[in-house]
Amino acid sequence: ILNVEQSPQSLHVQEGDSTNFTCSFPSSNFYALHWYRWETAKSPEALFVMTLNGDEKKKGRISATLNTKEGYSYLYIKGSQPEDSATYLCAFFYNQGGKLIFGQGTELSVKP
Amino acid sequence: DVKVTQSSRYLVKRTGEKVFLECVQDMDHENMFWYRQDPGLGLRLIYFSYDVKMKEKGDIPEGYSVSREKKERFSLILESASTNQTSMYLCASTLVPGGAGGGYTFGSGTRLTVV
Numbered sequence: 001i002l003n004v005e006q007s008p009q010s011l012h013v014q015e016g017d018s019t020n021f022t023c024s025f026p027s028s029n030f031y032a033l034h035w036y037r038w039e040t041a042k043s044p045e046a047l048f049v050m051t052l053n054g055d056e057k058k059k060g061r062i063s064a065t066l067n068t069k070e071g072y073s074y075l076y077i078k079g080s081q082p083e084d085s086a087t088y089l090c091a092f093f094y095n096q097g098g099k100l101i102f103g104q105g106t107e108l109s110v111k112p
Numbered sequence: 113d114v115k116v117t118q119s120s121r122y123l124v125k126r127t128g129e130k131v132f133l134e135c136v137q138d139m140d141h142e143n144m145f146w147y148r149q150d151p152g153l154g155l156r157l158i159y160f161s162y163d164v165k166m167k168e169k170g171d172i173p174e175g176y177s178v179s180r181e182k183k184e185r186f187s188l189i190l191e192s193a194s195t196n197q198t199s200m201y202l203c204a205s206t207l208v209p210g211g212a213g214g215g216y217t218f219g220s221g222t223r224l225t226v227v
Binding site: 048 | 162
């Protein structure tokens with residue numbers, strides 16, 4: 001059974017703090033790793049799709065890294081703002097099976 | 113922008129009813145998916161479709177079926193609704209199955225309550 005693990009499950013930080021989350025996934029049959037942000041009452045929104053070992057992607061204050069050989073990805077948020085409060089989901093797509101498998105998510109709360 | 117539209121935001125149905133959840137996307141995506149989201153369990157794949165009239169079971173297909181008669185529309189059917197199908201249902205679509213190039217686009221979800 002393929003499993004995607006995210007840690008921590010939840011995080012409470014103060015405005016201005018920098019934070020990071022971890023996503024662990026199987027290192028075999030790797031095709032792509034996705035990160036999504038899901039704000040309350042909205043649709044999950046794609047942040048990054050990474051396909052190559054060593055990939056680093058950045059979008060404003062948010063960045064992500066990928067290590068396919070050891071099966072992990074980190075998501076970093078620099079200088080967290082209240083509007084960053086959301087659930088962050090990672091998902092693993094593997095070559096055989098054609099399915100995107102999601103982790104349980106990390107719920108981030110940023111207090112002003 | 114790709115838009116994925118789910119027909120209802122909130123739905124309340126009785127046990128035993130047949131329930132249809134509709135999803136329409138407007139960007140000619142061939143790949144469409146139905147997920148459910150439950151606290152502590154993350155998004156779990158129910159069914160997916162890579163082409164018109166084609167369907168594949170996901171990880172939790174029991175109690176569900178799907179229909180894809182047209183490329184833009186992917187319907188999830190609860191044949192006989194039960195209380196354990198109370199959940200948030202999300203539809204998604206993508207141009208490339210692995211999502212490379214932009215990821216999946218999700219609808220806003222349907223929160224279904226079965227009483």
